[in-house]
Amino acid sequence: MKVVHQRRTRWLEGQRTMLYQDLRAFLTVLKESGELVDVTRHIALQYDIAKALAKTSAVQGPALMFKNTGTAFPLVAGLYGTRKRALIAFGATEQTIHDKVLQGINNQIAPVDFEGTPPCQEIVLTGDAIDVTKLPVPVYSPKDGGPYITAGIVVSENPETGIPDIGNYRFQIHGPKEMGLFSASNHRFGKNIAYATAVGKELHGAVVIGVDPMTMFSCQVQSSDTTNDWFVAGGLRGAPVELAEAVSNGLKVPARAEIIIEFTVDTKNQKMEGPLGEYTGYYTPASPKPVARITAITHRKDAIFQGLLTGKPITENHVLKQIPFETSILRQLQAQFPTISDISINSSGGVQVYVVIAMKPRYEGEPRQAILAAMASNLHPKWVIVVDPDIDIRNAAEVEWAQSFRVKPREDVFVVDRTAAGPLDPSTDGGFSSSVGIDATKPFGVEFPDVSEVPGWRDFDLPEINRG
Structure with missing residues (x-):
């Protein structure tokens, strides 16, 4: 058996x-x-x-x-x-x-x-x-x-x-x-x-x-x-x-x-x-x-x-798209940026508008280049965020934490005007949109504080805690 x-x-x-x-x-x-x-x-x-x-x-x-x-x-x-x-x-x-x-x-x-x-x-x-x-x-x-x-x-x-x-x-x-x-x-x-x-x-x-x-x-x-x-x-x-x-x-x-x-x-x-x-x-x-x-x-x-339900996210329509979208875009990006390890194209953004990328930068400015490449993909995302590989890109709290404490807004956030938009996006004007890039990686080549996380807690067995 x-x-x-x-x-x-x-x-x-x-x-x-x-x-x-x-x-x-x-x-x-x-x-x-x-x-x-x-x-x-x-x-x-x-x-x-x-x-x-x-x-x-x-x-x-x-x-x-x-x-x-x-x-x-x-x-x-x-x-x-x-x-x-x-x-x-x-x-x-x-x-x-x-x-x-x-x-x-x-x-x-x-x-x-x-x-x-x-x-x-x-x-x-x-x-x-x-x-x-x-x-x-x-x-x-x-x-x-x-x-x-x-x-x-x-x-x-x-x-x-x-x-x-x-x-x-x-x-x-x-x-x-x-x-x-x-x-x-x-x-x-x-x-x-x-x-x-x-x-x-x-x-x-x-x-x-x-x-x-x-x-x-x-x-x-x-x-x-x-x-x-x-x-x-x-x-x-x-x-x-x-x-x-x-x-x-x-x-x-x-x-x-x-x-x-x-x-x-x-x-x-x-x-x-x-x-x-x-x-x-x-x-x-x-x-x-x-x-x-x-x-x-x-x-x-x-x-x-x-049948297949579509409409306000998240529906079956969005789940169906997510894995193929993520993998095919990951394939495209990794050809240029091999240290990209993962990508999340959020269902809540219609599996198109909101993208989070995990990568280990090889040089200063590389996350920005990766962001621009993602913006140029067939997805036409409005929001592209790059984080370090230690961030769980499918955990919104961790992504928000990276944005909160690894970003200098004036230096790490930028807007690209008149980018292509999804044809059904109700907020677009004249077929154009704009896209926001956020480099939420640690400053390149700069010593950064260690993360204060309790080691081994995920595997610690504590039966007294109600898991229900």
């Missing part, structure tokens, strides 16, 4: 083995570990699903499988609503997670074609049979413009190079065969739409719902426009992604997905899309946006729909 336990521990701590073949394998593990609970009573799609998700999120509770949605499909949500479940998905610990993700990103694996009829096409709906309103798509927030698909992965290709992109984007249900879509202009899906429109090409896409965790997380990895995201997903999985050709276009989609919605993008006949409670915690206003015209819906015979 001890040998089996040791093997299990080593596997969890970072072996490059495919952890989950599909969504269902992950659901089985979550259920066995008490991290997924069935809800058998009817829960209304309008607002009540969101209330249940907000409640379990607030108490770090389990993911929820809603069995009675008023449709033919169950709905699962909250799968990545806690850091604990994210680590289960990766088969990692807090100590091994960054190395695990870096290993996957640095050792990418090409996809393979699925042999035979793929599970995602057990049921094929085309023509008059198409009706996306039959799916259990929730309305999450009271002022949302309608039901939104929030956990969908969009597959599209660069019209010029054919390089595939997968990313997590929102879709508002307009009717049985129409959805409103939004992609920021700096995101690859948005760039593909803009390029196709400019050259007069029709852009095809597919919304993929219900995939294995590593394919879901790979959508959040920050990479270049020339990256084939199926290779990244394969690297994170430790095994190739199995792909099948979509039934109404030439795109390749995950063969073991639960549901695929194939579409073409119509940029000429735009419709009002929004509002939606977004990752910033604020509603984005409604505006005319392109329409996704559905050309086919395919799914497994007993398909499971997946």
Whole structure:
């Protein structure tokens, strides 16, 4: 038994083995570990699903499988609503997670074609049979413009190079065969739409719902426009992604997905899309946006729909982004600053605005250079703080302590004007923002007082203290 336990521990701590073949394998593990609970009573799609998700999120509770949605499909949500479940998905610990993700990103694996009829096409709906309103798509927030698909992965290709992109984007249900879509202009899906429109090409896409965790997380990895995201997903999985050709276009989609919605993008006949409670915690206003015209819906015979709560931090949306964002930005920064040991991109800042970096400066002024590099990343953060490695960057009290007693504000705090901003940030003016850098490391080359911390207290056993 001890040998089996040791093997299990080593596997969890970072072996490059495919952890989950599909969504269902992950659901089985979550259920066995008490991290997924069935809800058998009817829960209304309008607002009540969101209330249940907000409640379990607030108490770090389990993911929820809603069995009675008023449709033919169950709905699962909250799968990545806690850091604990994210680590289960990766088969990692807090100590091994960054190395695990870096290993996957640095050792990418090409996809393979699925042999035979793929599970995602057990049921094929085309023509008059198409009706996306039959799916259990929730309305999450009271002022949302309608039901939104929030956990969908969009597959599209660069019209010029054919390089595939997968990313997590929102879709508002307009009717049985129409959805409103939004992609920021700096995101690859948005760039593909803009390029196709400019050259007069029709852009095809597919919304993929219900995939294995590593394919879901790979959508959040920050990479270049020339990256084939199926290779990244394969690297994170430790095994190739199995792909099948979509039934109404030439795109390749995950063969073991639960549901695929194939579409073409119509940029000429735009419709009002929004509002939606977004990752910033604020509603984005409604505006005319392109329409996704559905050309086919395919799914497994007993398909499971997946939802994802977004809105005021911290929600599942933020937890899903955090690990891939942190690791991919850490990878970029360490290439220039090798003494950076860790990075925290806070969920409370939408996993974009507030960044804390731990590093050991090699020369005076290096923390400022690292701050500027972080500001220039795709995150466009407003706040970047650099601290010494002895600071726990995920402990707000320790970061505040470093800011309080290792900073000379006039020398160590600076503002960079007219920096790029997140497109949904409600405080931006004209698309520009400004960013604050704080060097909260000890003065370089200067003797600094020792920290007055009691040694060994964490391991001291004192049963008389009530731990409850």
